[in-house]
Amino acid sequence: MIEIDRDRCVKCHECVRDCAAEVLRPGPDGIPAVVPELEKYCMNCQHCLAVCPKGAVTCHGTTPDQCARPGRLPDPESMFHLIRQRRSIRRFRQAPVPSEVMEKLKDSLAWSPTGCNDHRLLFYVIEDPADMEFYRQETGRMLRLMIRSGIMRLVYPGYKRFLREIMNGKDVIFRSAPHMIAAATPKDAPCREADPWIALSYFDLFAQSFGLGTCWCGFGVHAFRWNRRLRRRLNLPSGYRVGAVLLFGEPEVHYPRATRPEPFPVRIGGNL
Ligand SMILES: Cc1cc2nc3c(=O)[nH]c(=O)nc-3n(C[C@H](O)[C@H](O)[C@H](O)COP(=O)(O)O)c2cc1C
Missing domain, CATH: 3.30.70.20 (Alpha-Beta Plaits)
Known part of the structure; x- marks a missing residue:
């Protein structure tokens, strides 16, 4: 209307x-x-x-x-610093993110672009350490069962060391992060694969602009797909699927320099 x-x-x-x-x-x-x-x-x-x-x-x-009036945008140099200095953080302080920062992060999610402007995305922000502990324990329990059954060696043949660490109880999945955010889409959303990743990519950069650490939790996505108890704890509505998971919290590590990644080939398109 x-x-x-x-x-x-x-x-x-x-x-x-x-x-x-x-x-x-x-x-x-x-x-x-x-x-x-x-x-x-x-x-x-x-x-x-x-x-x-x-x-x-x-x-x-x-x-x-x-609606807000246009504000000052970060200049291109600041944006480039943010993109270049963003690191995957795998060592976190055991401290909650201040509530005013948490609220700003959550508020920003509304502006995530989605295919056909479908606003049925659901976000789950895990704020409570007891909840994080549940996801950690339940995922660890499931993975140890899968490793013992031999499935994991078939699915991830190159991950022997990783599997050994899981068996030894090391949290290589959630990295002892104090928080995580999961994005879920209805299975019939026009862009159900892209929307969660895009939304959490924005969240990722915004969180790092506050000095927070973040890390994609690709394995967390699989864990939610495989384990009904994890989905139940989220209270995920039927017809919804967790599409992306990002860990976040105060970092315990500081990088005095950026990395210098091997560039991806960037080609000029066209049939020259
Ligand atoms: C789709 C995706 C899934 C990822 N999953 C994990 C993960 O499960 N665990 C992890 O420690 N890092 C994960 N990462 C982080 C990558 O390993 C990381 O981005 C890469 O090594 C480059 O490091 P940087 O992010 O610090 O530049 C993931 C990244 C992406 C884009």
Whole structure:
């Protein structure tokens, strides 16, 4: 439902031009309106609201006054420092992330882009050390069973040392992190594979901008897929699947320099 304030609208049609779903058209009087039979295609992306120079558009109940004005962006050099200095942190302090930082991190999740602006993503932030301990213990128990059964050696033939460490009770999966965040999507979401990774990539960089440490927990994704007790503890609705997991907390390690990774080939596309 898109409402246009007729007193504010200056008929510039920026909203019409910016509507990716093309549901807005100028009416006979020049004031844009949603074409009724196309309304169902509106993704509630709020571009019409954001682009309007006069604040004339209300989108699905969200008014222009509720939306932030543009703030100062990090300059490209700061962004590059962030990308270059972000490290996978595998040594964490056993201290909770301050609640004001935690709230900002959680608030930022709303701006994750998703395929077709599907807002059915679910995030689970594990804040309580007792909950982390449950995931750690249950995953360890499951993995030890799988290792004993021989399955793990078949699935991960190159990971012998890793499997030995799991058998010895070392937390090589959750890295003693005080917190983690899991992103889950409905199995019928248009971009169910991409959405969780993109959302947590944004979270990752934002968390590191606070000086926090983060680490992707690829194995955690498998653990949630394999183990119903882990899913139950999350209270994951049926039809949902955990798509990405990221560990985070205060780092116990400091890197006095960035790495210098081997560049990926970047080719100029085209049929030259
Ligand atoms: C999809 C994905 C899954 C990953 N899973 C794990 C993991 O399960 N455990 C871990 O310690 N690191 C994991 N990593 C971190 C990578 O090992 C790390 O990004 C890589 O070694 C480069 O190090 P850097 O992130 O410090 O630059 C994962 C990274 C990605 C992108």
